[in-house]
Amino acid sequence: MLGSLLTVLTAAAERSRAAGRTASERIQRFETEQVTLHVLAATVVFLIVLPVLIAALVSTKRAGIVTSISDLAPGGHALSNYRHALIGLEFWRFMLNSFVMSVTVVVGKLIVSLLAALVIVYYRFPYKNAVFLFILFTLLLPVPVRFVPLYRLTTELGMGNTVFAITVPYLASATTVFILRQHFLSIPASLVETAKVDGVGPLRFLWSVLIPMSRAVLVGVSVIMFVYTWNQYLWPLVIVNAEDLQVAQVGLSLLRGQASTGEVAWSMVMTGSILTLLPPLALLVLFRRQLLETFTIQQK
Amino acid sequence: MSTREVFTDRLQAGVLLLPTMLVSLLFLYYPTVRAVGLSFYRASLARGDVFVGLENYRRLAGSSEYLRSVLISVLFATCVVVGVMAVALCVSFLIHEVEVGKGLYLVAVIWPYALPPAVAGLVFLFIAHPNIGIFTGYIEALGVDVNWFSNGPQAFVVVLIAAVWKQVGYNVIFMTAALGNVPESLTETAELDGVSRTQRLLRVYVPIISPTLVFLVIMNTIYGFFGTFAMVDLMTKGGPAGATNILIYDLYRTAFQFYEFGFASAKSVVLFVAVGLLMYGQFRLSDRYAYYGG
Numbered sequence: 349m350l351g352s353l354l355t356v357l358t359a360a361a362e363r364s365r366a367a368g369r370t371a372s373e374r375i376q377r378f379e380t381e382q383v384t385l386h387v388l389a390a391t392v393v394f395l396i397v398l399p400v401l402i403a404a405l406v407s408t409k410r411a412g413i414v415t416s417i418s419d420l421a422p423g424g425h426a427l428s429n430y431r432h433a434l435i436g437l438e439f440w441r442f443m444l445n446s447f448v449m450s451v452t453v454v455v456g457k458l459i460v461s462l463l464a465a466l467v468i469v470y471y472r473f474p475y476k477n478a479v480f481l482f483i484l485f486t487l488l489l490p491v492p493v494r495f496v497p498l499y500r501l502t503t504e505l506g507m508g509n510t511v512f513a514i515t516v517p518y519l520a521s522a523t524t525v526f527i528l529r530q531h532f533l534s535i536p537a538s539l540v541e542t543a544k545v546d547g548v549g550p551l552r553f554l555w556s557v558l559i560p561m562s563r564a565v566l567v568g569v570s571v572i573m574f575v576y577t578w579n580q581y582l583w584p585l586v587i588v589n590a591e592d593l594q595v596a597q598v599g600l601s602l603l604r605g606q607a608s609t610g611e612v613a614w615s616m617v618m619t620g621s622i623l624t625l626l627p628p629l630a631l632l633v634l635f636r637r638q639l640l641e642t643f644t645i646q647q648k
Numbered sequence: 649m650s651t652r653e654v655f656t657d658r659l660q661a662g663v664l665l666l667p668t669m670l671v672s673l674l675f676l677y678y679p680t681v682r683a684v685g686l687s688f689y690r691a692s693l694a695r696g697d698v699f700v701g702l703e704n705y706r707r708l709a710g711s712s713e714y715l716r717s718v719l720i721s722v723l724f725a726t727c728v729v730v731g732v733m734a735v736a737l738c739v740s741f742l743i744h745e746v747e748v749g750k751g752l753y754l755v756a757v758i759w760p761y762a763l764p765p766a767v768a769g770l771v772f773l774f775i776a777h778p779n780i781g782i783f784t785g786y787i788e789a790l791g792v793d794v795n796w797f798s799n800g801p802q803a804f805v806v807v808l809i810a811a812v813w814k815q816v817g818y819n820v821i822f823m824t825a826a827l828g829n830v831p832e833s834l835t836e837t838a839e840l841d842g843v844s845r846t847q848r849l850l851r852v853y854v855p856i857i858s859p860t861l862v863f864l865v866i867m868n869t870i871y872g873f874f875g876t877f878a879m880v881d882l883m884t885k886g887g888p889a890g891a892t893n894i895l896i897y898d899l900y901r902t903a904f905q906f907y908e909f910g911f912a913s914a915k916s917v918v919l920f921v922a923v924g925l926l927m928y929g930q931f932r933l934s935d936r937y938a939y940y941g942g
Contacts, residue, residue: 382747389742393756396739396816400763402782403771414782464668471661472653483668486676488927492874492896493920494679496903496912497686501679520671537652544654550664579764581878582896586904597766597878604770604882614774621767628762636755643821647863 400625403618412615425615433619437612441592442599443623449584449595450577450627452515454570460519465528466554470540480529486522491583499586513587514595518577523646524569530645531565532558568642571635575628596624680920687914693907704914713890714898714915718922721895724808725872731812732868733861736819741849743820744827754824760817769879772810796884800891803884807892810883811876819864826857862934866927873923895919 402420406412407430409423434440467473468480491498498517507513535558543553559566581597588594591602603620606612632639655661687704689697708714743753760768775782776796784794796802830853838848854861877896880886886893886901899919903912 385742385746386749389739389746389753392739392742393753396757396760396813399771399775399813402775406774413780415780415785416782417786419782460667460671463664467661467664470652471655471657471664473656473658473661479665479669483672486672488920488924489676489680490870490874492877492899493916493923494676494683496899496909496916497679497682498675499903500686500909501675501682516671517675520668520676525668533652540652540654550655550660575762579766581764581766581881582900585881586900597764600766600770601882604773614780617770618774621770624764625762625767628764629759632759632762633755636758640821640825644825647822647825647860 400622403621406615407619407622409615410613412613412618423615429615429619430623433616433623437603437616437620439596439599439603439620439623442594442596443627445593446578446596446624447627448511449514449580450574452511453518453577454573456515456519457521457524457573458566458570461521461524461528462554462559464525465532466550466558468525468529469532470550470553483520483525484522486520491517491580495583495586498583502587509588509590509593511593514580514584517583518580521573524573527565527569527642527645528562531562535561564638564641565645567635568638568640571631571639572642574631578628596620600624683913683916683920685913686910687917689910689913691908691910691913693909697910700910704911707911708914708918716890717893717895717898720804720891720893721873724804724811724876724892724894725869727808728811728815728872728876729865729868731808732815732819733864735812736816736823736864737849737854739816740820740823740827741853743824745845754820758817758821760814761821763814763817765814765875765878766882768810768814769807769882772806772813772879773883776806796888798888800888803888803891807876807879807883810879811872814879815868815871815875819868822860822864823857826860827853830856858934862930865934866930869926869930870923873919895922 402414405420405422406414408426409429410425414420434443464483468476468483502508502513502517507516539557540553543557548557579597580595581601584595585598585601588598594602600617600620603612603617607614607617686697688699688701690700690703691697739757743750743757746753774780776784776794778784778794778797781794787794793799794802796806834852834856835848838852843851873894874896876894877900880892880894880897881900884892886897895915896919899912899915902908902915
């Protein structure tokens with residue numbers, strides 16, 4: 349008994365001595381490892397950024413045919429390219445349409461989903477779980493699965509080629525309801541009880557308590573929904589055939605066609621690509637903290 | 649007992665739920681149900697709908713072209729999921745292990761999340777263009793004849809790289825968050841036991857963050873099947889010779905180039921069932937293998 353204890357103690361002492369001897373060695377090794385990690389991380393970051401970096405550089409050149417790395421020196425035509433894309437090729441119209449579509453969808457989704465989440469968390473009524481499931485199940489019904497009948501329905505309703513067609517089908521959002529519900533559940537229940545005792549109605553409670561307490565999540569959800577809507581391609585392509593109503597994503601496809609036939613330079617296509625990328629990118633950079641917070645909720 | 653459910657007016661509840669329910673019914677459920685119904689008809693733009701029973705499905709089953717599209721989609725989605733997750737896991741682990749500058753690397757890596765698929769497709773079309781691509785000359789110097797406008801496998805790979813590139817940022821967001829939640833003590837124990845870095849990633853971290861990984865497998869599968877439409881449309885139009893003709897693109901062409909709405913509906917029903925089954929299977933598998941803390 350005592351013997352075995354002694355063995356353990358000696359072994360421990362030896363180990364700590366060994367640790368002391370190699371401490372500086374270990375720090376050394378640790379530092380080289382960190383340098384290696386940084387080199388690797390920087391390389392990966394560079395590779396991921398590279399394609400858009402090339403696009404950005406090409407958007408400053410006149411012709412936009414670059415066939416080797418040495419052609420990548422920035423050109424002096426940035427201003428004229430962007431002006432030509434926006435005004436000459438009327439890309440501003442596509443951008444504006446995308447903006448109207450995205451902002452309408454974000455605002456509409458927020459209102460519709462806030463009301464639904466309010467009911468699901470703060471109301472007692474029969475078949476509540478069924479209602480929640482009914483909303484969640486729509487996650488399984490993305491646009492690509494139903495766009496053929498949806499196309500027929502929207503044209504039958506006389507909504508083809510209107511701003512309604514590219515916004516209304518997006519208004520119900522299982523994701524938004526789900527994220528808001530998760531967030532509401534983390535707000536102390538005593539708050540709503542107090543409000544109820546004070547005679548505050550549900551809409552008032554939503555407006556002056558819930559919304560102010562959900563600011564970060566609402567911003568995060570808005571960014572997620574904006575990026576999602578802004579990046580839509582298939583549905584606008586199908587439902588809108590009036591060119592002046594078309595969105596930026598499909599506008600890019602028109603530019604691509606013109607570049608293939610030589611009507612516009614490839615640098616114009618890259619200019620359009622950078623223009624189309626900027627709004628969602630700006631939102632991501634500005635609101636990354638709220639966005640990450642919201643993603644954490646979504647995962648729960 | 650504390651409860652959140654303090655409001656009981658059913659009429660109020662109904663009115664507040666109405667917008668969500670109405671939009672869901674009209675624009676989500678009804679079109680899906682109608683797709684099922686329409687799949688039994690021969691329907692086009694000009695002529696009226698004619699009931700044909702299972703003919704559309706019979707046509708699908710007998711079409712080798714469609715079967716090829718199914719195989720290509722499954723292969724493509726599988727490659728997307730595996731590629732995205734492998735790359736994202738490495739990148740996230742690098743960022744996790746770096747001591748300083750994590751935030752900077754994170755911002756530099758997650759921005760493709762905001763990248764529109766159409767932009768991803770166009771940028772890759774441009775930099776990998778067989779004639780004017782910036783790297784084409786260098787790759788051809790290595791002895792590869794870059795010709796993906798006519799070479800099927802090459803086209804598949806180029807679209808795949810664009811698809812993976814666009815989706816890595818999204819995965820890194822979730823993976824770095826999950827890695828950040830792994831208890832410090834576990835890392836220390838592993839280090840004291842002399843577990844190497846890679847072993848620590850594969851044996852300690854991956855099992856612990858497996859719920860996140862399962863979530864990402866599902867999101868990436870949906871992305872692989874649906875989210876890459878813009879890239880295919882802009883880069884290859886499903887070609888050459890159907891090599892990148894994934895199901896969603898095939899469906900789009902059937903409906904809006906050939907205007908065979910009934911046949912297209914049958915295709916969307918198959919797609920819906922396939923993706924539903926796939927997700928169900930993943931859920932079941934994940935239940936068995938995922939480690940849910942505790």
